[in-house]
Amino acid sequence: MPATRWPWRRRRRHESALRAHPSTRPPARRQWRRSLRxxxxxxxxxxxxxxAGVFVGGMKHSFSTGWGAVAQPLLLDYEDRIVAELGTPPDVxxxxxxxxxxxxxxxxxxPVVNWDSHPGLRQPDFFHRGDGDDAQDRWYVRHSADGHRVTFGWAPKMWDTAPRAAGWRTLGLLLLVVLLVYAAISRLLRPxxxxRQGAERFGSGAFDQPIPVRGCDDLGELAQRINTMARDIQAMLDAKRTLLLAVSHELRSPLTRARLNAELLPESPEGAAEREALLRDLNEMRDLISDLLESERLASPHAALQREPVQLEALAREVVDELHARGVPGAQAVRIDAAEPLPDLPLDRARVRLLLRNLxxxxxxxGAAAGQAPVLRLAPAPDGAGVCIEVRDFGPGVPEEQLVRLAEPFYRPDSARTRAAGGVGLGMYLCRLVAQAHGGTLSLRNARPGLAVEAELR
Incomplete structure (x- = not known):
């Protein structure tokens, strides 16, 4: 299928990833800038x-202030001896x-000899500082008895070879120290x-892998306390799930008996309306208990799927016919749009039927008041490893600030859903659990007009 046929799938996948992971990591440049290491x-x-600057500056100041008292007399005496050794007049x-x-x-x-060992050579600025009329007073300028002026300086190799080699060695040593410090800090901050990774796992409900405790320091104690907190939270969730399953299961038997007794009531013209209302309320209670049980089964990390080859387009038509048989208004007008014949996919037929029915x-x-029937689109996943199901209506949609919470359990936007309109806020939540149990995602968007829900199953 051409890549441009279903652009809504790629866009929805990206939006779903952003919604499913609101704390998406920043780009590499920003991540390095925010890195504590x-x-x-x-x-x-x-x-x-x-x-280093303070040390070098202090040493320079120390040498400069103590130069005259310690080193300068020795150099002056040595220079006088060199001038005397050159002779009068100086011997080239x-x-x-x-x-x-x-x-x-x-x-x-x-007056007799004019000679320069390195013509054109200029000594460093700090060496020649003060050249001019008072140069004869500088320590590196000496005078012979016959009026010759001898100026001393450092050889070029002193400035070309030794400092350059020392500079490269210093730079290499500094880089090595930085790498060693980075490795040490990385090891220190590994806990x-x-x-952080453990908090992300716990936040997503995965409590099976605790945070590794790497030492007995403060960070190790913190990791241990977070693991204890995670175990307590998991125990509370398991207790809540067990209680909910037990209560729901125990309610099913008396509810079934009450519904059976209501159906066996003698029909009479004056009691027909009350009987229908009672049966309707009992059916809603039955559906609510079934949804609660199914949601807890799917929310369990050990939820088992009964996968079998499913022809998805045929299953979708069965669900549409089922809704029509139940008397749901507009069900017969639902348009099924399949871009190409889909192969039989290994899916849980009962759970996928539940997802399609709820959507x-x-x-x-x-979307009943829109005058346009909903559209059900079926297409292969972009990577070919699954299927995408999108259901779109043409109703008023959902406010953007409430869209991200629409798949939460028992959440019903007041502007979009009321109790009289049906549902207790579990339908979309169940759809999300079915998609996640199949290794996929559920994403929602305002299609303007209407709401579009996409489920990806793998």
Whole structure:
């Protein structure tokens, strides 16, 4: 089937995913920005840079303030000895030998000798700071007895090789430290990730897998307490489900007897209306108890489906005929739209019949005044592993703020449903449970006009 034939399926699947998971994870960029691990590592890097800056600045200030008292006299004495060794006037050969032996540069300026070991070389700015008229007062400028001026400097290799290698080593070491810290923080915060994942499982009703307790620290104690809370909640839910099943089951026998006795009442013209009203109320009670029992069975994590090959289009026509036989207004006008013949699918026939009956009954009741019959669409799932069922009516629809709660148990929007209109708020809830039991989803949208409900079964 062409990909453009059923665009409503892809759009509804996306909307269903958003509604089923309101806390959908943000994009990767935002997720990294919100990650506690990344923020802790960044704070560590900032702290390390600040500490390194403070240390370097303090050491620089310490050396600069103590330079004159400690190192400068030694350098001045050494420079005077080098000037004396050069001779009077300075010997260029000796100067070349000194430059070749020591990591220094020499510049000789005077009345006899003018020589530069590295012509055009400019020393770093901090070394030449203060050059000018007062340069003769600087520690790196010495004068010989015959009027020559000798200027000392560092050799180029001091600035080209050693600092560059040290810089790369420092950068590599910093990256290694950051990776080690990130790994340590990830290990430290792993319990928080376990707790978050466990809270998501518990929120969806999956209590079978507890949160792993990875240590005896505060996070381990927190995980243990959350596991205890989850077990208590599961016990309360199981007790509630057991009580509801027991009460519902026990009510079925007296209700059946009451209905049988009402049907055996002698018919009389004056009591016909009361008899019909009594039977109608008993039928509603019977349907309510049946729906309660079915909802609790389907809500159980161990719900078992009786799967068998089902021809879905034929089953849908059977449900429409059943509604028509029950006297539901407009049932005979329901339009079944199947894009192509569907193969026999392994489904639970009774549960799928319940889903179709509830969806069609809801569409017929709330779209009765529209003058247009509901539409039942059947199509394969987009990935080919299942089927999509959509029922749309052309009634007033449901307010957007109430749409997300429409499949909750016992929920009935006042503007769309009243008790007199039928139903107690379990029909759509049962449809959602049937879809989830088949490994699918149930999504709702306002089709404007009307309400469209899509169930995906797998």
């Amino acid at each position: 990344v923020r802790l590592v960044m704070w560590f890097v900032v702290l390390a840079l600040v500490m 050969g000796r100067a070349q030998a000194l430059v070749a032996r020591l990591p220094i540069t020499l510049r000789i300026e005077g 928080l990730i376990d707790i 069609l009954d809801n569409a017929l009741r709330h």
